[in-house]
Amino acid sequence: MNRRNIEEKIFITLMLASVFIVMGSLVLIVAVIVLNGAPSLSLEILTQTSEGGFYLGAGGGFLNAIVGSLLLALPATGLAFLIGVVIALYLQKDFMRPSIANFIRICLDILWGVPSVVYGVFCLTIMIAIGMTGGSLLFGIIALTLLEIPIITRSIDESIKMVPVGLKESAYSLGSTKVETAMKVVRRQAMPGIIAGVLLGFGRGIGDAASILLTVGDSNYFPTSLSDQTAALPTMILNLVSMPDQVVQNKAYAVAFVLLMIVLLISIITRYLTKKSSKHIIK
């Protein structure tokens, strides 16, 4: 064997070792949550709110956190989708000079890279300025919307780039206006990307703890108005972990298990819907 083959062998060994490390650690993470979370899961814990000493080892569940998380992530995703899809459609050459569009893309990339805690601080600053203490559902939604806009916009933008120019040109040649082409032709063609982007944003939004932690406070009940404090799954995990009692700490794994399942479900739905909607695409 010459030197080149030996080098190849060495690097293949290294690669196998690193694949093993990566897959091992990732499987470990999932296994730890599933093995610790699944046993402490029960119907009671899923269908009751945390009033009456859930944090103290008594009964109760975390339904209010599930509802709270959905009430935060669903409106935020909806808002971010409405804004994101419009921006992504507008960033095309038809509407905007590419140099300006690229500037906006860089801004969006920067916003994507900004740690979510910064959005939390931003909303906290505004809350302090208007004299609101403790947190509210509204500011949680605003923080999550800001967090999700760059994610959704950039992934829709990437899929719109793939739309063939010929398709747009034939729409124009049939006499449709720019907005009609964008809203009817390009949107349908980019549908798989839009679905993937929206669900990606939803997954990030429902799992993000840092921005929620600073803005929504905590509550043992269902939120009834936008100015209410609310519980959410990620913040509830943090609260449970900080409790001294081991039994209470173990409930954190059940909450994490539910969160993990939601993320998994979103990813399965994404796969299904992208496959389904890409049937209607003109290649």
Add this chain to the structure above:
Amino acid sequence: MPSSTLSSLFKNKIVLGGIVSLLLSFLFLFLLNNIILFAVFLIIFIILLFYNFITVTRKLYDSLGSRLMLLVTASIIFAFFLLLAVLINGSLHILSEESLSSLLFSSTWKPFSGEFGLFAVIIDTLIVTAISMLIAVPISLLSAIYIAEYAPKRFRNIVRPFIDVLAGVPSVVFGLCALLVFVPLVRDHIAPFFGSSISSGFSLFTASLILAIMVFPIIISLCLESFNSVPIALKEASLSLGATKWETVKKVIFRASGPGVLAAIFLGFGRAFGETIAVSMVIGNQELIPKSLFGPGQTLASLIASNYTEVSSIPILASALIFVALILFVVVLIFNILGYLVLRRASKRWKY
């Protein structure tokens, strides 16, 4: 025939909606007794009816629609600068109380006695980010190469979705695992192995470890994308010249997908640098200059998470935390711009 054109007109939902809203606004104006506006709208309505109706509404719709879209697009730029402005405005308070140099280069963080030195926290942040990237980058690159070039197709088809799913797992879940697995591991095995016997397990090294694992899926999935976009002809040309597979990877694939790999590393760096919750769960939350890797520390992001509850009792602490958030934002800003410039140069040089 006029009747059929009329019915097709009403089938168009936009036109129908326009007519209904116009009629409603007539009613409204009539109720308000504003005769002049009523007359103006009536004239516009009549002109619209007689002048090629559909063309006008469609053009109106187009121009209104694109204005609205421009407005939304402009609002995101506005939001970007608003974010920056609010953070700068919020940190003016602390900057007027203390000098910038004492904030950045003093290492005592005692909010209750009014000392806000961030030096120790900045050092900790640099150490944690650097170590996590040192662990994550080589391992992720090697595994990405294996998955893209060497692995059998079945393995690849299983691994790729798995990695994509894991890229979306919330950070708090990673933090929880780190708490259960890595903290005892570092306390009982890794720290004694490196000769520091008294470690609680809540340490800089634990945080770096969990950050590295969080960054794996991000770097790998982006690298896979750029490896896969290398044209097969390039690989085949290299192999046909007698290069081994590893030589092809090293000299052809890496060069051709260089910008993509760099972008992946930048993104991973950004995630590790700004990660808040997972870090604050395992790092020990003490603002100290580290004596060893196995001692407790605090990063910029986790400083915010562990101090925000006192904000209402100490007003200037709020300003200090906003200043920390400003540092995070500015570093991400600078890093993104640098990354953009590097990528632009790299993609010019590494053209194939």
